[in-house]
Amino acid sequence: MKFPIYFDNAATTAVDPRVVQKMITCLTSEGQFGNPASLSHSVGQAAKALVEWSRAEVASLIGAESSEIIWTSGATEADNLALKGAAQLYQRKGKHIVTLKTEHKAVLDSCEQLEKIGFSVTYLTPEPNGLLNLEKLAQALRKDTILVSIMHVNNELGVIQDIEAIAKITSARDILLHVDAAQSIGKIPINVANTPIDLLSMCAHKVHGPKGIGALYVRRKPRVRVAAQIHGGGQEQGMRSGTLATHQIVGMAEALRIAKEEMTHDYHHLKKIRDRFLAAISAHDPVVLHGDQATCYPGIVNLRFSKWTAKEFMQMFPMIAVSSGSACHTKGIEPSYVLRAMGLMVEQAHQALRFSFSRFTTEEEIDFAVEKIVESL
Numbered sequence: 001m002k003f004p005i006y007f008d009n010a011a012t013t014a015v016d017p018r019v020v021q022k023m024i025t026c027l028t029s030e031g032q033f034g035n036p037a038s039l040s041h042s043v044g045q046a047a048k049a050l051v052e053w054s055r056a057e058v059a060s061l062i063g064a065e066s067s068e069i070i071w072t073s074g075a076t077e078a079d080n081l082a083l084k085g086a087a088q089l090y091q092r093k094g095k096h097i098v099t100l101k102t103e104h105k106a107v108l109d110s111c112e113q114l115e116k117i118g119f120s121v122t123y124l125t126p127e128p129n130g131l132l133n134l135e136k137l138a139q140a141l142r143k144d145t146i147l148v149s150i151m152h153v154n155n156e157l158g159v160i161q162d163i164e165a166i167a168k169i170t171s172a173r174d175i176l177l178h179v180d181a182a183q184s185i186g187k188i189p190i191n192v193a194n195t196p197i198d199l200l201s202m203c204a205h206k207v208h209g210p211k212g213i214g215a216l217y218v219r220r221k222p223r224v225r226v227a228a229q230i231h232g233g234g235q236e237q238g239m240r241s242g243t244l245a246t247h248q249i250v251g252m253a254e255a256l257r258i259a260k261e262e263m264t265h266d267y268h269h270l271k272k273i274r275d276r277f278l279a280a281i282s283a284h285d286p287v288v289l290h291g292d293q294a295t296c297y298p299g300i301v302n303l304r305f306s307k308w309t310a311k312e313f314m315q316m317f318p319m320i321a322v323s324s325g326s327a328c329h330t331k332g333i334e335p336s337y338v339l340r341a342m343g344l345m346v347e348q349a350h351q352a353l354r355f356s357f358s359r360f361t362t363e364e365e366i367d368f369a370v371e372k373i374v375e376s377l
């Protein structure tokens, strides 16, 4: 067993060795190191072929066309491009955006920036279980609403929003829907061919791909447009300039290809791991689970122990790498805004811990961690 035991896979995952092998072939002079935009020679053409193979892989996972995939540096950039890019182009239609208070900061801070330049944003409060109330969403929509942004799997809680139901509401009103799928891509199915999602953010590093690469799905039929936020060489249909990082792109595609093939297996593995962990812990402590358990993605467990704050837990068990929702700010430690939005008290939020598992988490690791925790309870 390797220490610390890594239960922080919602923050990032280890790259799958199969992905590394594929990435290595795009770096040195023996491999496809060329600039995918240098099409006057075979070196560039070979790199371009790999980029397009990758685009097709990512597209096929979500039921999209290759031309609907725009490479970015990660989900943060994809979120920024979706929100700011759509706001800029559709502002003549209206200047109102609807989102949820429990979204990732990449969405919330983009909304805040848009507010500074004249857009108005409604931040919906989730239900105490973390889920979006569809009636509240419908009520929040206005004549001038141009965009709704709701994430698929929440990064702190693991709760899964009902994207199909949300898409029905937005498409009936001709409002764009952006989905942040950073935590769900390659883990649970999402299909833009069956669901009227207009924009969808993805990244590779939550699913055993490399950091620093992601993509934005931009619907073509009916045509959705986003204004570029990075200008330069005009790559990615002018929506995102910059030399494409072939090794990163191939790494993302390979990670998602494997994830697609192994999705059912991985899901059952995570469910088994999560159930084993929770059964053993709750036999000794009345832990409180945060977020709707019926819909939770099993790779993420957010809970609080009765006797420890998150800080105490992390000091006591340095051999277990987990995450707390609390964030360090200049003014001190701030409790998770996600848990606060769900109605938890400050003290309860300070107790919250996130355990997140992956394809590589073993039962042995679970048993070891549980044994250590239970010994101290």
Ligand SMILES: Cc1ncc(COP(=O)(O)O)c(C=O)c1O
Pocket: 011, 073, 074, 075, 076, 077, 079, 104, 106, 151, 153, 154, 155, 180, 181, 182, 183, 202, 203, 204, 212, 213, 214
């Ligand atoms: C839901 C969600 N959105 C966006 C991001 C940002 O992704 P990236 O690290 O690829 O910029 C993350 C990861 O932290 C996330 O969990």
